[in-house]
Amino acid sequence: MEVRFVLNGTEVKVDVKPTAILTDILRDKLGVTSVKKGCETGDCGACAVLLDGELVNSCLVLAPTVAGKSVTTVEGLIVNGEIDIIQKRLAEYHGTQCGYCTPGMVMAIKALLNKNPKPSEAEIRRAISGNLCRCTGYQKIVEAVQSITA
Protein backbone atom coordinates (compact mmCIF):
# COMPACT_ATOMS: atom_id res chain seq x y z
CA MET A 1 0.00 0.00 0.00
CA GLU A 2 1.06 3.56 -0.64
CA VAL A 3 1.76 5.85 2.26
CA ARG A 4 2.47 9.59 2.04
CA PHE A 5 3.97 11.52 4.90
CA VAL A 6 6.32 14.42 5.57
CA LEU A 7 9.90 13.40 6.31
CA ASN A 8 12.11 16.16 7.64
CA GLY A 9 10.01 18.81 5.93
CA THR A 10 9.68 17.09 2.55
CA GLU A 11 6.69 15.05 1.43
CA VAL A 12 7.57 11.43 0.61
CA LYS A 13 5.59 8.57 -0.90
CA VAL A 14 6.45 4.92 -0.21
CA ASP A 15 4.99 1.56 -1.02
CA VAL A 16 4.78 -0.46 2.20
CA LYS A 17 3.50 -3.78 3.48
CA PRO A 18 0.68 -3.21 5.99
CA THR A 19 2.80 -4.93 8.65
CA ALA A 20 5.96 -2.89 8.02
CA ILE A 21 7.35 -0.85 10.90
CA LEU A 22 8.38 2.76 10.51
CA THR A 23 12.05 1.96 11.34
CA ASP A 24 12.35 -0.34 8.32
CA ILE A 25 10.60 2.09 5.98
CA LEU A 26 12.92 4.91 7.02
CA ARG A 27 16.06 2.76 6.74
CA ASP A 28 15.35 0.39 3.86
CA LYS A 29 13.12 2.52 1.62
CA LEU A 30 14.15 6.08 2.39
CA GLY A 31 17.83 5.64 3.28
CA VAL A 32 17.54 7.31 6.69
CA THR A 33 20.05 5.03 8.42
CA SER A 34 20.47 7.33 11.42
CA VAL A 35 17.42 5.52 12.80
CA LYS A 36 19.07 2.54 14.50
CA LYS A 37 17.80 -0.94 15.22
CA GLY A 38 18.87 -1.92 18.71
CA CYS A 39 16.07 -4.19 19.91
CA GLU A 40 12.97 -3.77 17.70
CA THR A 41 10.86 -4.24 20.82
CA GLY A 42 10.60 -0.66 22.05
CA ASP A 43 13.11 -1.05 24.86
CA CYS A 44 16.30 0.74 23.78
CA GLY A 45 15.25 4.00 22.11
CA ALA A 46 17.89 3.80 19.35
CA CYS A 47 15.15 4.18 16.72
CA ALA A 48 13.45 7.17 18.36
CA VAL A 49 12.03 9.84 16.05
CA LEU A 50 9.53 12.68 16.37
CA LEU A 51 6.07 11.92 15.02
CA ASP A 52 4.11 15.17 14.75
CA GLY A 53 6.48 16.49 17.41
CA GLU A 54 5.96 13.59 19.83
CA LEU A 55 8.84 11.25 20.68
CA VAL A 56 8.13 7.68 19.54
CA ASN A 57 10.10 4.49 19.15
CA SER A 58 9.74 3.99 15.41
CA CYS A 59 9.99 0.20 15.81
CA LEU A 60 6.60 0.28 17.54
CA VAL A 61 4.93 2.40 14.86
CA LEU A 62 3.25 0.59 11.98
CA ALA A 63 4.23 2.37 8.79
CA PRO A 64 0.68 2.87 7.42
CA THR A 65 -0.26 4.82 10.55
CA VAL A 66 2.11 7.68 9.71
CA ALA A 67 0.06 8.64 6.63
CA GLY A 68 -0.41 12.39 6.57
CA LYS A 69 1.86 12.91 9.56
CA SER A 70 5.26 14.49 9.97
CA VAL A 71 8.39 12.50 10.89
CA THR A 72 11.59 14.15 12.10
CA THR A 73 14.99 12.44 12.44
CA VAL A 74 18.42 13.88 13.29
CA GLU A 75 18.91 14.76 9.61
CA GLY A 76 15.90 17.06 9.92
CA LEU A 77 17.55 19.07 12.68
CA ILE A 78 20.19 20.36 10.28
CA VAL A 79 18.90 23.66 8.87
CA ASN A 80 20.75 25.39 6.01
CA GLY A 81 23.85 23.34 6.81
CA GLU A 82 23.77 24.39 10.48
CA ILE A 83 23.54 21.57 12.98
CA ASP A 84 21.23 21.84 15.96
CA ILE A 85 22.65 23.05 19.28
CA ILE A 86 21.89 19.58 20.75
CA GLN A 87 24.02 17.89 18.08
CA LYS A 88 26.78 20.42 18.67
CA ARG A 89 26.86 20.21 22.45
CA LEU A 90 26.64 16.40 22.62
CA ALA A 91 29.74 16.29 20.43
CA GLU A 92 31.56 18.99 22.38
CA TYR A 93 30.74 17.55 25.81
CA HIS A 94 31.72 13.98 24.93
CA GLY A 95 28.09 12.91 24.99
CA THR A 96 28.89 10.31 22.34
CA GLN A 97 31.00 7.18 22.65
CA CYS A 98 30.16 4.36 20.25
CA GLY A 99 27.46 6.60 18.81
CA TYR A 100 24.79 3.97 18.28
CA CYS A 101 22.32 5.44 20.78
CA THR A 102 23.15 9.01 19.80
CA PRO A 103 20.54 9.80 17.10
CA GLY A 104 17.73 8.49 19.34
CA MET A 105 19.21 10.37 22.27
CA VAL A 106 19.30 13.61 20.23
CA MET A 107 15.62 13.21 19.36
CA ALA A 108 14.66 12.51 23.00
CA ILE A 109 16.45 15.70 24.06
CA LYS A 110 14.82 17.63 21.21
CA ALA A 111 11.38 16.46 22.34
CA LEU A 112 12.22 17.55 25.90
CA LEU A 113 13.51 21.00 25.02
CA ASN A 114 10.59 21.68 22.66
CA LYS A 115 8.23 21.31 25.60
CA ASN A 116 10.41 22.39 28.48
CA PRO A 117 13.26 24.77 27.58
CA LYS A 118 14.54 24.92 31.19
CA PRO A 119 14.44 21.35 32.48
CA SER A 120 15.92 20.39 35.85
CA GLU A 121 18.57 17.68 36.00
CA ALA A 122 15.91 15.21 37.14
CA GLU A 123 13.72 16.18 34.19
CA ILE A 124 16.63 15.68 31.78
CA ARG A 125 17.36 12.24 33.21
CA ARG A 126 13.69 11.32 33.04
CA ALA A 127 13.48 12.48 29.41
CA ILE A 128 16.33 10.20 28.30
CA SER A 129 15.31 7.27 30.50
CA GLY A 130 13.90 5.46 27.46
CA ASN A 131 17.21 5.68 25.61
CA LEU A 132 19.80 3.11 26.62
CA CYS A 133 23.48 4.02 26.37
CA ARG A 134 25.46 0.85 27.01
CA CYS A 135 28.74 2.80 27.00
CA THR A 136 27.21 4.41 30.11
CA GLY A 137 27.73 7.96 28.92
CA TYR A 138 24.71 9.41 30.69
CA GLN A 139 26.62 11.91 32.85
CA LYS A 140 28.22 13.61 29.85
CA ILE A 141 24.91 13.60 28.00
CA VAL A 142 23.22 15.33 30.94
CA GLU A 143 26.05 17.87 31.15
CA ALA A 144 25.70 18.58 27.43
CA VAL A 145 21.99 19.31 27.86
CA GLN A 146 22.65 21.46 30.93
CA SER A 147 25.14 23.49 28.90
CA ILE A 148 22.26 24.39 26.58
CA THR A 149 19.69 25.17 29.24
CA ALA A 150 21.91 26.91 31.79
Next chain:
Amino acid sequence: MGKVIGHRIPLYDSYRHTTGQTRYVDDIYLPGMLYVKTAKIPVPHARILNIDTTAAERVAGVAGVITHKDVPNNYWGAFVQDQPVLPDKFVRFLGQPVVAVAAVDEDTAYEAVDKVKIDYEELTPVFDPEEAMHPGAPEVHEGGNIAKFGGYDAMMVRLGDVEKGFAESDYIIEHKFRTAMNEHAFLEPHCSVAEADASGHITIYTASQTTSWHQFLICGVLGVPINTVRIVSSPTGGGFGGKSNPATEFVCAILARKTGKPVKWRWTREEEFLISTVRSADIMWMKTGFKKDGTLVARKIRYIQDTGAYNDFGTYGMMKLTSQINGPYRIPNVWFDGYVVYTNKQVTGPMRGYSITQSVSANETQMEIIAEITGLDPIEVRMKNLLQDGDILPTQQVLEAVGVRETLEAVIKASGWYNK
Protein backbone atom coordinates in the same frame (compact mmCIF):
# COMPACT_ATOMS: atom_id res chain seq x y z
CA MET B 1 50.34 19.23 24.63
CA GLY B 2 49.34 22.71 25.76
CA LYS B 3 46.55 22.66 23.21
CA VAL B 4 45.13 19.42 24.58
CA ILE B 5 45.40 19.34 28.37
CA GLY B 6 42.70 21.41 30.01
CA HIS B 7 40.83 21.83 26.74
CA ARG B 8 37.63 20.19 25.61
CA ILE B 9 38.59 18.20 22.49
CA PRO B 10 35.62 16.63 20.68
CA LEU B 11 36.15 13.05 19.58
CA TYR B 12 37.00 12.88 15.89
CA ASP B 13 33.79 11.06 15.05
CA SER B 14 31.40 12.75 17.47
CA TYR B 15 29.78 15.13 14.97
CA ARG B 16 29.16 12.23 12.61
CA HIS B 17 27.47 10.41 15.49
CA THR B 18 25.20 13.31 16.47
CA THR B 19 24.17 14.00 12.88
CA GLY B 20 23.54 10.35 12.04
CA GLN B 21 26.26 10.11 9.40
CA THR B 22 28.36 7.34 10.96
CA ARG B 23 28.00 4.25 8.77
CA TYR B 24 27.75 1.09 10.86
CA VAL B 25 27.65 -2.31 9.17
CA ASP B 26 23.86 -2.50 9.26
CA ASP B 27 23.78 0.82 7.38
CA ILE B 28 25.44 -0.81 4.37
CA TYR B 29 22.99 -1.57 1.58
CA LEU B 30 24.49 -3.17 -1.52
CA PRO B 31 22.62 -3.82 -4.79
CA GLY B 32 20.96 -7.23 -4.80
CA MET B 33 21.84 -7.82 -1.17
CA LEU B 34 20.41 -10.92 0.52
CA TYR B 35 19.40 -11.32 4.16
CA VAL B 36 20.19 -14.26 6.42
CA LYS B 37 18.06 -16.09 8.99
CA THR B 38 18.86 -19.43 10.58
CA ALA B 39 17.01 -22.57 11.56
CA LYS B 40 17.40 -23.82 15.12
CA ILE B 41 15.95 -26.50 17.34
CA PRO B 42 14.14 -25.76 20.62
CA VAL B 43 16.44 -27.74 22.95
CA PRO B 44 19.95 -27.07 24.32
CA HIS B 45 21.46 -30.51 23.70
CA ALA B 46 20.66 -32.92 20.90
CA ARG B 47 22.05 -35.34 18.39
CA ILE B 48 21.25 -34.26 14.85
CA LEU B 49 19.71 -37.16 12.91
CA ASN B 50 18.74 -35.54 9.63
CA ILE B 51 18.54 -32.12 8.03
CA ASP B 52 16.08 -31.58 5.17
CA THR B 53 16.24 -28.22 3.41
CA THR B 54 14.30 -29.15 0.25
CA ALA B 55 11.14 -27.21 1.10
CA ALA B 56 13.11 -24.17 2.25
CA GLU B 57 15.04 -24.06 -1.02
CA ARG B 58 11.77 -23.99 -2.97
CA VAL B 59 10.47 -20.81 -1.29
CA ALA B 60 10.33 -17.99 -3.86
CA GLY B 61 13.00 -15.42 -3.11
CA VAL B 62 15.42 -17.84 -1.45
CA ALA B 63 18.83 -17.64 -3.08
CA GLY B 64 20.87 -20.01 -0.95
CA VAL B 65 20.57 -22.50 1.89
CA ILE B 66 23.63 -23.87 3.67
CA THR B 67 24.33 -26.59 6.21
CA HIS B 68 27.57 -27.98 7.65
CA LYS B 69 28.10 -29.68 4.26
CA ASP B 70 28.75 -26.29 2.68
CA VAL B 71 31.48 -25.31 5.13
CA PRO B 72 34.95 -26.33 3.81
CA ASN B 73 36.59 -26.59 7.26
CA ASN B 74 33.71 -26.61 9.70
CA TYR B 75 35.55 -26.63 13.04
CA TRP B 76 37.36 -23.61 14.42
CA GLY B 77 38.63 -22.20 17.71
CA ALA B 78 41.45 -20.20 19.22
CA PHE B 79 43.05 -23.09 21.14
CA VAL B 80 40.90 -26.12 20.46
CA GLN B 81 39.12 -26.43 17.14
CA ASP B 82 35.90 -27.78 18.67
CA GLN B 83 33.31 -25.29 17.45
CA PRO B 84 31.41 -25.92 14.20
CA VAL B 85 30.31 -23.03 12.01
CA LEU B 86 27.12 -25.07 11.53
CA PRO B 87 26.79 -28.26 13.58
CA ASP B 88 26.89 -31.64 11.84
CA LYS B 89 26.39 -34.07 14.73
CA PHE B 90 25.36 -32.26 17.91
CA VAL B 91 23.59 -29.10 19.02
CA ARG B 92 25.21 -28.01 22.26
CA PHE B 93 23.38 -24.87 23.34
CA LEU B 94 19.93 -23.37 22.95
CA GLY B 95 19.55 -21.33 19.79
CA GLN B 96 22.65 -22.68 18.03
CA PRO B 97 22.10 -22.05 14.31
CA VAL B 98 21.95 -25.30 12.31
CA VAL B 99 20.92 -24.15 8.83
CA ALA B 100 21.38 -20.70 7.27
CA VAL B 101 19.11 -19.25 4.59
CA ALA B 102 19.80 -16.22 2.39
CA ALA B 103 16.76 -14.59 0.80
CA VAL B 104 15.70 -11.34 -0.82
CA ASP B 105 14.40 -10.01 2.48
CA GLU B 106 14.15 -11.04 6.13
CA ASP B 107 10.47 -12.05 5.91
CA THR B 108 11.24 -14.48 3.08
CA ALA B 109 14.24 -15.84 4.96
CA TYR B 110 12.03 -16.44 8.03
CA GLU B 111 9.45 -18.19 5.86
CA ALA B 112 12.13 -20.51 4.46
CA VAL B 113 13.63 -21.17 7.90
CA ASP B 114 10.20 -22.38 9.08
CA LYS B 115 10.27 -24.97 6.29
CA VAL B 116 13.64 -26.45 7.28
CA LYS B 117 13.16 -29.87 8.85
CA ILE B 118 15.69 -30.94 11.48
CA ASP B 119 15.25 -34.39 13.00
CA TYR B 120 17.03 -34.77 16.30
CA GLU B 121 17.30 -36.90 19.39
CA GLU B 122 17.13 -34.84 22.56
CA LEU B 123 20.01 -35.43 24.97
CA THR B 124 20.25 -34.60 28.66
CA PRO B 125 21.89 -31.22 29.08
CA VAL B 126 24.24 -30.10 31.84
CA PHE B 127 24.30 -26.46 32.91
CA ASP B 128 26.28 -26.37 36.15
CA PRO B 129 30.05 -26.67 35.69
CA GLU B 130 30.58 -28.53 38.98
CA GLU B 131 27.93 -31.02 37.96
CA ALA B 132 29.57 -31.29 34.54
CA MET B 133 32.87 -32.29 36.20
CA HIS B 134 31.33 -35.29 37.97
CA PRO B 135 31.98 -38.70 36.47
CA GLY B 136 28.88 -39.85 34.64
CA ALA B 137 27.63 -36.32 33.92
CA PRO B 138 26.07 -35.77 30.48
CA GLU B 139 28.92 -35.27 28.02
CA VAL B 140 28.87 -31.91 26.24
CA HIS B 141 31.76 -33.17 24.11
CA GLU B 142 32.74 -36.77 23.52
CA GLY B 143 35.74 -37.41 25.72
CA GLY B 144 34.71 -35.36 28.72
CA ASN B 145 33.66 -31.95 29.92
CA ILE B 146 37.03 -30.72 31.19
CA ALA B 147 39.23 -28.88 28.69
CA LYS B 148 42.89 -29.92 28.69
CA PHE B 149 46.01 -27.92 29.41
CA GLY B 150 48.86 -29.75 27.72
CA GLY B 151 47.23 -33.07 28.59
CA TYR B 152 46.31 -32.02 32.15
CA ASP B 153 42.79 -31.36 33.44
CA ALA B 154 43.78 -28.16 35.22
CA MET B 155 45.93 -25.13 34.67
CA MET B 156 48.28 -25.55 37.64
CA VAL B 157 50.33 -22.77 39.20
CA ARG B 158 52.55 -23.20 42.25
CA LEU B 159 54.59 -20.60 44.11
CA GLY B 160 56.47 -21.26 47.38
CA ASP B 161 55.07 -23.82 49.82
CA VAL B 162 51.40 -23.27 50.49
CA GLU B 163 51.04 -25.78 53.38
CA LYS B 164 54.04 -24.27 55.18
CA GLY B 165 52.44 -20.85 54.61
CA PHE B 166 49.18 -21.96 56.21
CA ALA B 167 51.14 -23.38 59.18
CA GLU B 168 52.78 -19.98 59.68
CA SER B 169 49.46 -18.09 59.48
CA ASP B 170 47.57 -16.74 62.50
CA TYR B 171 44.22 -17.00 60.72
CA ILE B 172 42.90 -19.03 57.83
CA ILE B 173 39.69 -18.15 55.99
CA GLU B 174 37.96 -20.20 53.35
CA HIS B 175 35.13 -19.22 50.99
CA LYS B 176 33.43 -20.34 47.84
CA PHE B 177 32.39 -17.57 45.46
CA ARG B 178 30.17 -17.72 42.41
CA THR B 179 29.73 -15.05 39.77
CA ALA B 180 26.96 -14.74 37.19
CA MET B 181 27.09 -14.82 33.42
CA ASN B 182 27.12 -11.34 31.84
CA GLU B 183 25.88 -10.33 28.41
CA HIS B 184 27.71 -7.40 26.82
CA ALA B 185 24.42 -5.96 25.53
CA PHE B 186 26.00 -3.47 23.15
CA LEU B 187 23.29 -1.46 21.40
CA GLU B 188 24.45 -2.49 17.93
CA PRO B 189 23.65 -6.17 17.39
CA HIS B 190 26.19 -8.34 15.58
CA CYS B 191 26.06 -7.72 11.85
CA SER B 192 28.23 -8.37 8.86
CA VAL B 193 28.00 -7.98 5.12
CA ALA B 194 30.02 -10.20 2.77
CA GLU B 195 30.45 -10.00 -0.97
CA ALA B 196 32.44 -12.18 -3.33
CA ASP B 197 33.86 -10.89 -6.59
CA ALA B 198 34.14 -12.85 -9.85
CA SER B 199 37.52 -14.29 -8.88
CA GLY B 200 36.07 -15.59 -5.61
CA HIS B 201 37.84 -13.01 -3.46
CA ILE B 202 35.74 -11.95 -0.51
CA THR B 203 35.20 -8.63 1.22
CA ILE B 204 33.59 -8.68 4.66
CA TYR B 205 32.34 -5.59 6.42
CA THR B 206 32.15 -6.19 10.13
CA ALA B 207 32.32 -4.32 13.44
CA SER B 208 35.02 -6.73 14.61
CA GLN B 209 37.26 -5.81 17.52
CA THR B 210 39.92 -8.17 16.15
CA THR B 211 40.17 -7.64 12.40
CA SER B 212 43.27 -9.73 11.67
CA TRP B 213 42.05 -12.56 13.91
CA HIS B 214 38.79 -12.65 11.96
CA GLN B 215 40.69 -12.72 8.67
CA PHE B 216 42.87 -15.58 9.90
CA LEU B 217 39.91 -17.67 11.11
CA ILE B 218 37.74 -17.01 8.07
CA CYS B 219 40.57 -18.07 5.73
CA GLY B 220 40.96 -21.23 7.78
CA VAL B 221 37.25 -22.07 7.63
CA LEU B 222 37.05 -21.35 3.90
CA GLY B 223 40.40 -22.99 3.17
CA VAL B 224 41.64 -20.05 1.10
CA PRO B 225 44.83 -17.96 1.12
CA ILE B 226 44.83 -14.94 3.37
CA ASN B 227 45.22 -12.50 0.47
CA THR B 228 41.81 -13.48 -0.88
CA VAL B 229 39.83 -12.29 2.14
CA ARG B 230 39.57 -8.59 2.91
CA ILE B 231 38.06 -7.47 6.20
CA VAL B 232 36.76 -3.93 6.38
CA SER B 233 36.58 -2.95 10.01
CA SER B 234 33.56 -0.72 10.47
CA PRO B 235 32.54 1.57 13.34
CA THR B 236 31.55 -0.55 16.32
CA GLY B 237 28.30 0.27 18.08
CA GLY B 238 29.70 -1.01 21.35
CA GLY B 239 31.90 -4.08 21.72
CA PHE B 240 33.20 -4.49 25.28
CA GLY B 241 35.00 -7.66 24.18
CA GLY B 242 31.87 -9.23 22.74
CA LYS B 243 32.90 -8.58 19.16
CA SER B 244 36.26 -10.34 19.47
CA ASN B 245 35.05 -13.60 17.97
CA PRO B 246 33.61 -14.25 14.52
CA ALA B 247 29.85 -14.50 14.84
CA THR B 248 27.99 -13.76 11.61
CA GLU B 249 31.01 -13.61 9.30
CA PHE B 250 31.56 -17.28 8.38
CA VAL B 251 27.96 -17.79 7.29
CA CYS B 252 27.85 -14.53 5.32
CA ALA B 253 31.10 -15.38 3.51
CA ILE B 254 29.95 -18.87 2.56
CA LEU B 255 26.53 -17.67 1.39
CA ALA B 256 28.12 -14.82 -0.59
CA ARG B 257 30.34 -17.33 -2.41
CA LYS B 258 27.43 -19.70 -2.99
CA THR B 259 24.94 -17.10 -4.27
CA GLY B 260 27.31 -14.60 -5.92
CA LYS B 261 25.43 -11.80 -4.17
CA PRO B 262 26.16 -9.56 -1.20
CA VAL B 263 24.85 -11.12 2.01
CA LYS B 264 23.93 -9.44 5.30
CA TRP B 265 23.27 -11.18 8.59
CA ARG B 266 22.12 -9.04 11.45
CA TRP B 267 21.27 -10.64 14.77
CA THR B 268 18.10 -9.80 16.62
CA ARG B 269 18.27 -8.74 20.25
CA GLU B 270 16.93 -12.19 21.17
CA GLU B 271 19.81 -13.81 19.29
CA GLU B 272 22.24 -11.51 21.09
CA PHE B 273 21.04 -12.83 24.42
CA LEU B 274 20.81 -16.44 23.30
CA ILE B 275 23.83 -17.08 21.11
CA SER B 276 26.39 -14.30 21.46
CA THR B 277 29.39 -14.82 23.74
CA VAL B 278 29.10 -13.81 27.40
CA ARG B 279 31.38 -13.31 30.38
CA SER B 280 31.78 -16.70 32.01
CA ALA B 281 30.06 -17.59 35.27
CA ASP B 282 32.88 -18.77 37.52
CA ILE B 283 33.19 -20.70 40.76
CA MET B 284 36.13 -19.82 43.00
CA TRP B 285 37.08 -21.68 46.15
CA MET B 286 39.65 -19.59 47.96
CA LYS B 287 41.52 -20.41 51.19
CA THR B 288 43.76 -17.65 52.52
CA GLY B 289 46.22 -17.57 55.44
CA PHE B 290 47.34 -14.30 57.03
CA LYS B 291 49.06 -12.85 60.08
CA LYS B 292 47.46 -10.84 62.93
CA ASP B 293 48.85 -7.68 61.36
CA GLY B 294 47.06 -8.43 58.08
CA THR B 295 50.07 -9.71 56.12
CA LEU B 296 49.03 -12.29 53.53
CA VAL B 297 51.01 -15.53 53.77
CA ALA B 298 49.41 -18.26 51.69
CA ARG B 299 46.51 -18.90 49.35
CA LYS B 300 45.02 -22.01 47.81
CA ILE B 301 42.57 -21.60 44.94
CA ARG B 302 40.40 -24.00 43.03
CA TYR B 303 38.95 -22.13 40.09
CA ILE B 304 36.25 -23.37 37.74
CA GLN B 305 35.50 -21.40 34.62
CA ASP B 306 32.29 -22.28 32.80
CA THR B 307 33.31 -21.99 29.14
CA GLY B 308 29.89 -22.93 27.77
CA ALA B 309 29.46 -25.22 24.79
CA TYR B 310 32.86 -24.60 23.20
CA ASN B 311 36.37 -23.71 24.32
CA ASP B 312 36.96 -20.68 22.10
CA PHE B 313 39.13 -18.32 24.20
CA GLY B 314 38.46 -20.29 27.42
CA THR B 315 41.96 -21.75 27.68
CA TYR B 316 43.48 -18.33 27.13
CA GLY B 317 41.14 -16.76 29.70
CA MET B 318 42.28 -19.23 32.33
CA MET B 319 45.96 -18.66 31.51
CA LYS B 320 45.43 -14.91 31.68
CA LEU B 321 43.67 -14.86 35.03
CA THR B 322 46.31 -16.92 36.83
CA SER B 323 48.86 -14.10 36.74
CA GLN B 324 46.38 -11.72 38.33
CA ILE B 325 44.45 -14.06 40.60
CA ASN B 326 45.67 -12.27 43.73
CA GLY B 327 45.01 -8.81 42.35
CA PRO B 328 47.60 -6.19 43.31
CA TYR B 329 48.61 -8.09 46.48
CA ARG B 330 51.76 -10.01 47.39
CA ILE B 331 51.25 -13.60 48.51
CA PRO B 332 54.48 -15.62 48.71
CA ASN B 333 52.86 -19.09 48.78
CA VAL B 334 50.24 -19.90 46.15
CA TRP B 335 48.61 -23.11 44.97
CA PHE B 336 46.22 -22.71 42.04
CA ASP B 337 44.24 -25.25 40.05
CA GLY B 338 42.05 -23.81 37.30
CA TYR B 339 39.53 -25.83 35.30
CA VAL B 340 37.83 -24.85 32.06
CA VAL B 341 34.58 -26.79 31.92
CA TYR B 342 32.08 -27.34 29.12
CA THR B 343 28.33 -26.92 29.75
CA ASN B 344 25.30 -26.74 27.44
CA LYS B 345 25.25 -22.97 27.43
CA GLN B 346 26.28 -20.26 25.02
CA VAL B 347 30.02 -19.79 24.55
CA THR B 348 31.90 -17.49 26.88
CA GLY B 349 34.47 -14.99 25.74
CA PRO B 350 36.25 -11.73 26.43
CA MET B 351 34.45 -8.97 28.31
CA ARG B 352 36.02 -5.87 29.85
CA GLY B 353 38.98 -6.90 32.01
CA TYR B 354 38.78 -10.28 30.37
CA SER B 355 38.73 -13.16 32.83
CA ILE B 356 40.19 -11.13 35.71
CA THR B 357 37.06 -9.34 36.84
CA GLN B 358 35.44 -12.43 38.36
CA SER B 359 38.35 -13.14 40.68
CA VAL B 360 38.51 -9.50 41.80
CA SER B 361 35.14 -9.97 43.52
CA ALA B 362 36.47 -12.99 45.46
CA ASN B 363 39.84 -11.43 46.21
CA GLU B 364 38.54 -8.07 47.42
CA THR B 365 35.74 -9.67 49.46
CA GLN B 366 38.37 -11.63 51.35
CA MET B 367 40.42 -8.46 51.89
CA GLU B 368 37.36 -6.89 53.56
CA ILE B 369 36.90 -9.98 55.74
CA ILE B 370 40.59 -9.89 56.70
CA ALA B 371 40.15 -6.25 57.76
CA GLU B 372 37.18 -7.24 59.94
CA ILE B 373 39.05 -10.13 61.57
CA THR B 374 42.22 -8.15 62.27
CA GLY B 375 40.37 -4.97 63.20
CA LEU B 376 42.48 -3.01 60.73
CA ASP B 377 41.25 -0.29 58.38
CA PRO B 378 40.40 -1.95 55.01
CA ILE B 379 42.84 0.43 53.30
CA GLU B 380 45.63 -0.47 55.74
CA VAL B 381 45.23 -4.17 54.99
CA ARG B 382 45.56 -3.45 51.32
CA MET B 383 48.47 -1.02 51.74
CA LYS B 384 50.38 -3.60 53.76
CA ASN B 385 50.15 -6.21 51.00
CA LEU B 386 50.54 -4.13 47.85
CA LEU B 387 52.89 -5.43 45.18
CA GLN B 388 56.11 -3.54 44.66
CA ASP B 389 59.12 -3.70 42.34
CA GLY B 390 60.89 -7.06 42.60
CA ASP B 391 57.83 -9.02 43.79
CA ILE B 392 56.99 -12.27 42.00
CA LEU B 393 53.56 -13.10 40.61
CA PRO B 394 52.21 -16.66 41.01
CA THR B 395 53.21 -17.19 37.37
CA GLN B 396 56.87 -16.32 38.23
CA GLN B 397 56.88 -12.93 36.55
CA VAL B 398 59.19 -10.50 38.38
CA LEU B 399 57.53 -7.10 38.55
CA GLU B 400 59.07 -3.76 37.72
CA ALA B 401 57.70 -0.20 37.55
CA VAL B 402 54.80 -1.01 39.89
CA GLY B 403 52.67 2.10 40.49
CA VAL B 404 49.85 0.69 42.57
CA ARG B 405 50.90 2.31 45.87
CA GLU B 406 50.96 5.80 44.36
CA THR B 407 47.62 5.07 42.71
CA LEU B 408 45.97 3.96 45.94
CA GLU B 409 47.45 6.93 47.81
CA ALA B 410 45.96 9.27 45.21
CA VAL B 411 42.58 7.54 45.58
CA ILE B 412 42.71 7.88 49.38
CA LYS B 413 43.44 11.58 49.03
CA ALA B 414 40.90 12.29 46.30
CA SER B 415 38.13 10.36 48.05
CA GLY B 416 38.82 11.86 51.48
CA TRP B 417 38.85 8.31 52.91
CA TYR B 418 40.19 9.28 56.31
CA ASN B 419 37.64 12.05 56.73
CA LYS B 420 34.68 9.69 56.36
